[in-house]
Amino acid sequence: MREDDSNWFNRWAEELPSPEELMPLSQTLITPDLALAFDIRNSNTAAAVVAAANNGGSPPRAHTHQGPPPPPLSSSQLQPPSSTQPNSSEFGDSADLGSGAAGEEPARTLKRPRLVWTPQLHKRFVDAVAHLGIKNAVPKTIMQLMSVDGLTRENVASHLQKYRLYLKRMQGLSGSGGGGGAGGGGLAASPDPATDHLFASSPVPAHFLHPSRSNSDHFLPFVPVLHHQQHMAVAAAAAAVHPQLQTQYHRQVGHFGSPPTNGGGQFEHPFLARQSQQPVHRMGQPVHNPVPGYVEDLESANATGGRKVLTLFPTGDD
DNA sequence: CGATGAATAT
DNA sequence: GATATTCATC
Numbered sequence: 383m384r385e386d387d388s389n390w391f392n393r394w395a396e397e398l399p400s401p402e403e404l405m406p407l408s409q410t411l412i413t414p415d416l417a418l419a420f421d422i423r424n425s426n427t428a429a430a431v432v433a434a435a436n437n438g439g440s441p442p443r444a445h446t447h448q449g450p451p452p453p454p455l456s457s458s459q460l461q462p463p464s465s466t467q468p469n470s471s472e473f474g475d476s477a478d479l480g481s482g483a484a485g486e487e488p489a490r491t492l493k494r495p496r497l498v499w500t501p502q503l504h505k506r507f508v509d510a511v512a513h514l515g516i517k518n519a520v521p522k523t524i525m526q527l528m529s530v531d532g533l534t535r536e537n538v539a540s541h542l543q544k545y546r547l548y549l550k551r552m553q554g555l556s557g558s559g560g561g562g563g564a565g566g567g568g569l570a571a572s573p574d575p576a577t578d579h580l581f582a583s584s585p586v587p588a589h590f591l592h593p594s595r596s597n598s599d600h601f602l603p604f605v606p607v608l609h610h611q612q613h614m615a616v617a618a619a620a621a622a623v624h625p626q627l628q629t630q631y632h633r634q635v636g637h638f639g640s641p642p643t644n645g646g647g648q649f650e651h652p653f654l655a656r657q658s659q660q661p662v663h664r665m666g667q668p669v670h671n672p673v674p675g676y677v678e679d680l681e682s683a684n685a686t687g688g689r690k691v692l693t694l695f696p697t698g699d700d
Numbered sequence: 701c702g703a704t705g706a707a708t709a710t
Numbered sequence: 711g712a713t714a715t716t717c718a719t720c
Binding site for chain 2: 542
Binding site: 493494496497498499536537540541544580 | 712713714715
């Protein structure tokens with residue numbers, strides 16, 4: 383089985399979320415046209431990461447933006463060649479609870495939508511940490527390896543913090559069988575999804591529990607992942623029909639995922655993409671990847687059931 | 701100064 | 711409770 387890590391990439395790729403399982407879709411969905419029609423520019427829910435895209439004809443933009451400031455947080459795709467990198471970029475979300483009002487000019491301090499760590503994203507996170515080794519697993523590096531567009535160092539740092547607590551908790555408790563499925567036993571083990579639902583979704587690499595040892599310092603030559611395409615007309619349509627799927631209170635906007643890469647379901651690397659970023663002297667160098675990223679779109683589910691479009695992550699995975 | 705990690709705030 | 715943001719250090 384696992385041998386050199388030379389293939390880790392392949393395995394990783396295979397494990398990556400498939401198009402069908404990705405993009406949980408959620409958040410508000412205002413059609414860009416609608417938003418424009420209302421001349422909405424700041425206060426409103428426009429933060430939909432996945433917007434409607436569709437239109438048969440030109441590659442749709444999943445954003446309600448058109449103006450000058452290109453929001454870095456796109457549904458995931460390459461970012462504009464501009465010079466601004468996605469580090470502290472902001473997104474126009476607003477929509478804060480209640481207040482929407484916002485009567486003031488957003489000056490320039492818009493904040494990005496809250497990141498929602500889906501199991502898939504978390505998986506990537508864990509994989510990155512595992513491959514880096516706890517030692518090198520620092521936010522910046524993890525973020526780079528994850529290659530998720532829109533992901534910021536802060537996002538990762540925050541999640542990492544929580545993840546560490548989770549690991550600590552597990553160590554502290556006796557090693558229950560290693561988390562195997564439910565072996566919890568009765569004690570306070572924690573294989574329970576209730577205790578750590580998200581974390582439980584991904585297996586925790588063994589070495590995580592005992593940093594001792596020089597451990598494997600894998601040197602990843604950087605992993606530029608790419609491959610994307612966005613085309614979720616169906617989703618958009620569904621969203622349009624059910625504009626209030628979860629717009630009640632918590633309107634967490636912002637979702638990262640990788641757009642459907644295709645529908646064939648054959649061979650492809652459904653990666654989340656995030657290229658770019660500045661040169662970081664650390665591992666390898668920037669691998670350029672022109673990423674052709676072109677594929678056929680596919681509607682996948684939605685049509686099948688005709689519902690459940692905006693729900694949480696996929697349910698049959700992991 | 702920038703990055704990291706913990707604390708704290710939302 | 712999950713993320714974001716702030717703060718003190720390295």
